[in-house]
Amino acid sequence: MSRAAPDLPALGDLAESLSPGALLTEPDSLAAYRFDYTADAGAGMPLAVVRAGSAEDVQATVRWAGAHGTPVVPRGAGSGLSGGANAVDGCIVLSLERMRALEIDPTTRTAVVEPGALNAEVKRAAAQHGLWYPPDPSSFEICSIGGNVATNAGGLCCVKYGVTMDYVLGLDVVLADGTLVRLGGQRVKDSAGLSLVKLFVGSEGTLGIVTRATLRLVPAQTPPATLVATFDDVEAAARVVVAIGNRMRASMMELMDQASINAVEDHRSMGLDRTAGAMLLAQSDAPGGARGEEIAEMERVCSAGGARECFTTTDAEEGEMFVAARRSAIIAIERRGAIMLEDVGVPVPRLPELLTGIAAIARHREVEIPVVAHAGDGNTHPVVVHPPGDPDAKARAAQAFSEVMSLAISLGGTITGEHGVGRLKRAALPEQLGPDVMALTHRIKNALDPQGILNPGAAF
């Protein structure tokens, strides 16, 4: 992508319309804001970076961009895994990282948050009032609420508590023409007019730029009880996931396949069974005595479902060790080579077919693809691993990456359960949605951003 850069006087106009120091144009700054966590080599070079201090800065930037036909790439904490915040050539990278005001209202049980606030900051502020903001991407310590809203981020607790979408009650959004609209608010239920709040959640900055979010909070979670069970194969584990899900609402239901169990053991031994075909990690946070009852019922289902071993604990700290092992899986796998991280999802009962198919792709393309999964929602993270510095292996990995997405689509699934499409998976989206839904998508995009200046090339 190449566009004629506006001349320097024009950038001067932009600087004058912004709060002091918001505009960065030094090469080091441009380089620093060029990539999100995917560090895609195809990322472009921004014309400038705006570190917005207020919604007015966002409006001024978007208005300037519209006047000059300049693309705007919004950016939160830069922790995205799909290249949604990677720069395009000649764009303004609009960073929201300085906008991090955060207020908890315990009477409405809401957090009113600027987009740069980190997920963990919201959780901590809520906890001070005995409240909880559930969505918990593994990156929750470093990812921002703005990015969470943009990608409809998920996490480990979603199997019981849902995703970011389910917690966004209101949004302030700057539209492509610079108008700031206030959608929703602190009311829990609202059927008035179109569901515009929900439309902007997961839109990856292509329809507007979120400058404030009102998030629903719930009472603090009770300390969970934990179950770890191993199985001969993923089929048996997946059947148990379905059976448990039909009986109760587990607050966590994670799966690791043999390759990821071994990657974790290689990284830091926890005494996991390296010969197991799959390991389930489940929790119950039911209140009071029900927690123990749910874990006992899970244990019965695991035994009936052919578990090799089953360990349970009502000690929250002991349970947290296993959760930490699960959270460390991607880091453990990263040590095995260069990686391409998938985020495919399927209806839960199709998990065995997905995992069997992924193993076949790995064999065919001669790459490793360990899998960790939010099994309770059918959302998996296959990690395509290849030796760094080997262009042929890299090409095979890219083929495998594509094939895993096609496989998920063929099983009634999705190319992304919680990371967003970004620029990394954009080519696969039409295969999932089909031409009619793509056309509908473009109609909405064109209605809201006729110039196409908002995050062009992301998502669709």
Added chain:
Amino acid sequence: MSRAAPDLPALGDLAESLSPGALLTEPDSLAAYRFDYTADAGAGMPLAVVRAGSAEDVQATVRWAGAHGTPVVPRGAGSGLSGGANAVDGCIVLSLERMRALEIDPTTRTAVVEPGALNAEVKRAAAQHGLWYPPDPSSFEICSIGGNVATNAGGLCCVKYGVTMDYVLGLDVVLADGTLVRLGGQRVKDSAGLSLVKLFVGSEGTLGIVTRATLRLVPAQTPPATLVATFDDVEAAARVVVAIGNRMRASMMELMDQASINAVEDHRSMGLDRTAGAMLLAQSDAPGGARGEEIAEMERVCSAGGARECFTTTDAEEGEMFVAARRSAIIAIERRGAIMLEDVGVPVPRLPELLTGIAAIARHREVEIPVVAHAGDGNTHPVVVHPPGDPDAKARAAQAFSEVMSLAISLGGTITGEHGVGRLKRAALPEQLGPDVMALTHRIKNALDPQGILNPGAAF
């Protein structure tokens, strides 16, 4: 509204493109499909009624309507409370009541449902597999899933389990040009592309016509324990609602004010305290022993919050008697005169201000406005009662109806929490949303339905 009616040969073309017997044009049929439950005297007269038997019938109707510039008013079970399915002159009323196929997939825990299936039918079919479809509008025995999706219907369990929006995983939608798009599916998490499923939920038939929905199911609810508490005034009751909500997730949290308590007692005495200013009805469906613990904790909060009396039971049948009394409140109030049913919502802590303000409006306009409320989510149903056949009283009731909506908006609330805007509240929507959000709404509407044939005059 008046439009030139297409001539009879054109209707003949429509009949030929539909399944046999789908087109009705007899005056009796037109009259029968003219109104939804609101029976608004301003409803128009349809040109014809199509009782669709399939998505193809829906497509044929919409295509024909597009070719002739004829409005299409989609209709489910006709139980709507906002006039969203009231005919406009010269329209086709497109009834989905015959499309009621319903399949439960226990492995994915989903129901795949045609729009005419009743909410209660989905609940019953799910129960046969030990599963539950939570959304429970009071009309659940007679309302259809299509109408529930169109209005983003709620109910009594929403305080813990959310609204229709939260259970819709996929939709087949016929767009204004007759294209059928398939959105979402049986996967639980999906961040691929725009949140189109959510956009259509609550759009009241203005963006497209739903021909199939994939609904998420959860494990069957455990039999609840119940608490009934009375208070001197609504302020005290509302403070207790906030306090309980900060401690636990009650599965029901309903409030009746003094006028509605008395209306219920007049209708069928249950021994309720006629002198109480407010009554709370709360339930816990926590698993196992936690149910009793939660109810005991609620009782402590009620006592500390100044409850006059507090009654609890773990007997589900005894609890159901109180729920039945609550559900009968609107029917009891209907016996007092002609009614206009509100559906306003506010942030929960603003409930006392809302209720005090409503009492002031009732005094000023010389009408009765008893209130029942889904207090846990701040969603209330004030019922404006006036003597039938008194035009002056009717005019005062209409003023009160409007003023209650304005009051809710001024408190950060909404004109409708779960019934939809329909035609009854359309005039109030701009006051809630403001000109910029109205403009955004129209941009999306125009992008999806440029001719404006889908349910014109509903919602916006």
